[in-house]
Amino acid sequence: MLVRPVSLSALAVAALFSSAAQAAPLSATQVLQQFNVVVTGDIHSSSHVDGRTFAGGNVVGGDYVQHVNDTPASAYAGLTVGGDLRGANVNGLGVVVGGDIYFRGVNSGAAYVGGKATGVSFGGDAWVGGVADGVNFNGAGHAASLVNTNNNRPLAAPTAAMNSTLAASTSTNFGSVLGGLSSSLSTLHSTGSTVDFSNNNQQVTFNAVAQNGVAVFDLRALDSSIFSATTSDIVFNMNGATTVILNTDDKNLSLMANFNQAQSLGGQLIWNFAGAESVTVGRTFGGQVLATGATFSNVGGANVEGGVFAANLHQDGEIHLQSFSGTLPVTAVPEPEGYAMMGLGLGLLGLVARRRKPAPFRQS
Numbered sequence: 001m002l003v004r005p006v007s008l009s010a011l012a013v014a015a016l017f018s019s020a021a022q023a024a025p026l027s028a029t030q031v032l033q034q035f036n037v038v039v040t041g042d043i044h045s046s047s048h049v050d051g052r053t054f055a056g057g058n059v060v061g062g063d064y065v066q067h068v069n070d071t072p073a074s075a076y077a078g079l080t081v082g083g084d085l086r087g088a089n090v091n092g093l094g095v096v097v098g099g100d101i102y103f104r105g106v107n108s109g110a111a112y113v114g115g116k117a118t119g120v121s122f123g124g125d126a127w128v129g130g131v132a133d134g135v136n137f138n139g140a141g142h143a144a145s146l147v148n149t150n151n152n153r154p155l156a157a158p159t160a161a162m163n164s165t166l167a168a169s170t171s172t173n174f175g176s177v178l179g180g181l182s183s184s185l186s187t188l189h190s191t192g193s194t195v196d197f198s199n200n201n202q203q204v205t206f207n208a209v210a211q212n213g214v215a216v217f218d219l220r221a222l223d224s225s226i227f228s229a230t231t232s233d234i235v236f237n238m239n240g241a242t243t244v245i246l247n248t249d250d251k252n253l254s255l256m257a258n259f260n261q262a263q264s265l266g267g268q269l270i271w272n273f274a275g276a277e278s279v280t281v282g283r284t285f286g287g288q289v290l291a292t293g294a295t296f297s298n299v300g301g302a303n304v305e306g307g308v309f310a311a312n313l314h315q316d317g318e319i320h321l322q323s324f325s326g327t328l329p330v331t332a333v334p335e336p337e338g339y340a341m342m343g344l345g346l347g348l349l350g351l352v353a354r355r356r357k358p359a360p361f362r363q364s
Contacts, residue, residue, distance in 0.1 A: 023075060023171035028181040031174065032270075032288055032307060032324035034074040040175045040292070040363040041312040045088070047301075050321035052076060052093065054174060056363040057312075058083035067321055068092035068108075075168035078109060082363075094124065094161065096169045105136075110161035117143065127158045175363035178309050179292045181328070185245055186274045188329060190218040193244075195226070202232040204257070210241035214329055223248040231257045236265055243326030244269045246287075254280040259305075262286030266305035266322030279310070284317075288324050 031038060036051030043055045045062030051071040053064050058081070065071060065078035068091055078093025079085075085095070086102045094109025095101075101113050105121035116130030125139040132143035132151070142155040158166070192209035193216060204226050208215035215238075219226060227250065234257050238244070246269065253276060262284045269287030273279050276294040286305045289296055296310040302317040307324065 023167035025172040026177065028177050029324070029328055031172070031177060031309070034072050034076065034323075035309075036071075036307050036319055036321050036323075037313065038174050038178065038307075038309045039311065039313045042083075043313045043315065045313070045315040047315050047318050049315075049319045051323070052078055054080045055313075056082040056174070058086070058099070059088055060086045061088060062315065063089045063091070065091045065093050070321055072323055075164060075171075077112075077165040077169070080165070080169045084115070094165055096165050098169075100130070110159055110165065112158060112162045112166050125155065125159050125162070127155060127162055173363055174309075175292065178290065182272055182274050182290050182292050184331065185270065185272045185290070186247055186249075188216045188245060188247065188331075191216045193217045195219070195222055197225070199233075201225070201228075201230050203235060204231050204233070205235045205237065206244075206246075207237045208239050208241040208244055210239065210243075213240075213242040213327060215239075215241035215244045217244070217246045219246055220249045223250045223253060227253040227255045229254075229256065231255065233257055234259045236261055236269075238265070238268075242268060243328070245272060245329075246270065247272045247274065249275045251276055252278045254278075254282070255285070256282035259284050259286050262303075262305040263320075263322070266320070267325035269306070270324070270326070286322075 034052060035054060036049050037053040040056040042057040043059045043062065048063035048066050050067040051065065052074060054076065071093065077096045079090045080096045082098045084099040085097045087104055089104045090106045092108045095106050095111045097113045100115035101117045101120050103119040107123045109124050111122050111124065111126040113128045117128045117132045117135050119134045121136040122141065123138050126137060126141045128143040131145050131147060132149045133147040135149045137151050140153040140155045141151045191211045194207045196205040196207065198205065206217060253273065263286065266286045271287050271289050273291040273294055276291050279291045279294050280297045280299060281302050282300050284303045284305065288307045289304065289309060291310040293311055295312040295314060296308050297314040298304055298317040300316060304319045306322045308319055
């Protein structure tokens with residue numbers, strides 16, 4: 001059965017603009033705390049993410065929001081994608097997709113799709129701006145037209161939950177906020193923290209020296225030695241530090257070492273890979289990976305205990321939820337900018353007939 005496209009009422013339009021205007025941009029600390037992964041470009045995944053994910057470009061594969069109840073509260077959906085979403089599963093907290101969605105499903109939470117949906121199962125309410133082809137609407141639903149799809153509970157307008165996550169989806173310029181954080185952290189001087197090499201340079205020991213709980217390592221003269229094929233073990237002596245910032249500046253870094261305290265320290269470490277274009281880990285890695293200009297790859301099933309904040313992500317291992325629990329130095333916290341009205345193309349596209357594919361809200 002085919003149905004005609006439904007235009008939103010003036011009331012629904014006003015409601016969406018109202019919610020968009022009220023969506024506050026996140027600070028750097030809030031981003032690190034609310035998200036498990038933020039990528040301004042694309043994600044290619046063969047594994048899963050425990051918590052919340054944002055991708056400004058396209059997402060291919062993966063399983064998202066594995067630990068719904070452990071994921072920190074946020075105005076954002078469990079998965080927000082600026083471009084297309086293909087072959088992925090979202091376990092909870094809903095989705096916002098600017099482009100098209102293909103195959104697999106959204107187990108729970110409200111779903112807003114700017115383009116078409118093909119071969120998808122929606123466990124909660126869903127709004128599809130384009131054609132729904134082979135779609136299973138388990139909750140209330142809307143699509144511009146239906147092909148091989150039954151919709152027994154039509155939606156006349158996006159729900160409040162959809163409006164809220166849609167408004168949030170464009171409220172923060174992650175590239176600016178995280179790029180600003182990386183630049184600010186790079187200016188911090190070492191607090192006297194040192195690095196020791198032992199066992200024929202196979203073990204690297206980080207000895208933290210903290211000021212007000214924050215330890216800073218300047219690794220710019222050492223990063224090629226640390227991120228080396230020789231390194232087999234990483235060890236931290238925290239010495240009372242509750243936040244550790246590690247600054248590097250190499251363009252290409254790769255580490256295949258054992259990280260012996262990855263799980264216990266994942267929320268306290270920030271690896272600031274400023275200037276990096278490629279960062280690769282082949283064993284379990286701990287900390288918040290801040291690589292705003294780089295493609296981050298966890299290969300060979302290497303897990304990350306922490307978070308990934310990068311330009312692109314090639315994921316072959318799990319990314320476990322270890323939200324940032326430390327404190328950013330005041331001088332390193334960029335102010336959140338007023339992006340509530342930026343990028344409203346995604347929201348506007350939800351209010352008109354879907355004749356053109358929406359552009360991703362890719363960020364830089």
